[in-house]
Amino acid sequence: MRRGALVLAIASLAASAAAAFARPPVVVELFTAQGCDSCDAAEARINSLADTHGVIALTFSVDYWDYLGWKDTFAKPEFADRQRAYDKRLGVAEVFTPQVVVDGRSQTAAAQPEAINALVRAAKRVRMDPPLMLWRGERVAIGGGRRPRGGAGVWVIRYDPHPAPVAVSGGDNRGHTVTERNVVVQLRRIGAWRGHPMRLSLPPAPRPGLKTLVLVQGDDGGKILAVLEGKP
8 A cells, every 4th residue: 555545544544533432412302292282392492403413303202191182193102211211310200291301411391492402502511431333234333431320221213304294183282283303213222331342233123214323321311421323
């Protein structure tokens, strides 16, 4: 290999490594429900955050308002379980909607956009030392690092990046069309991360057209430690 080509290859490798160790994007999770009559403003804010650089905005539909007369078409019990774990960790007495959790570190009632903005700005200032994560074919490779007290898990999230309008025909939002974006379709814990390098296979996607996100996260509603996105 010529010297110029060697220098270029080394520079390319260094750039890839620097990108891999860059501060992960801020993960903003909205817990909402199609039957929640006060969730429209929060859903609109998440829709706009979905296009913000350095932010991944996700919509988790919960099922505990279904008794009001409308069964949420996107809700899964595991989404409400995730919210309950956050609330227990963050000292929130009971689950509610709309609620936003940022990086697993902080939460707010999501009706006021400025409250969400403040948490996102604060999260961007937090110093992080994430383990390296890379795609290796159909598997994800996770490097070593400091394992948090209480343990950590590896999670796969698949979500639909397209706007999803739903005409609600029952309950408090009867006659309204609710439009959600980045609706989570699959949430799966695929392994435990103990601070040592590892590789894990991903479960099949429920359907085509979804985006994939892999998180290393403290167990039981802990902080998000690393984020990998982009795998189809």
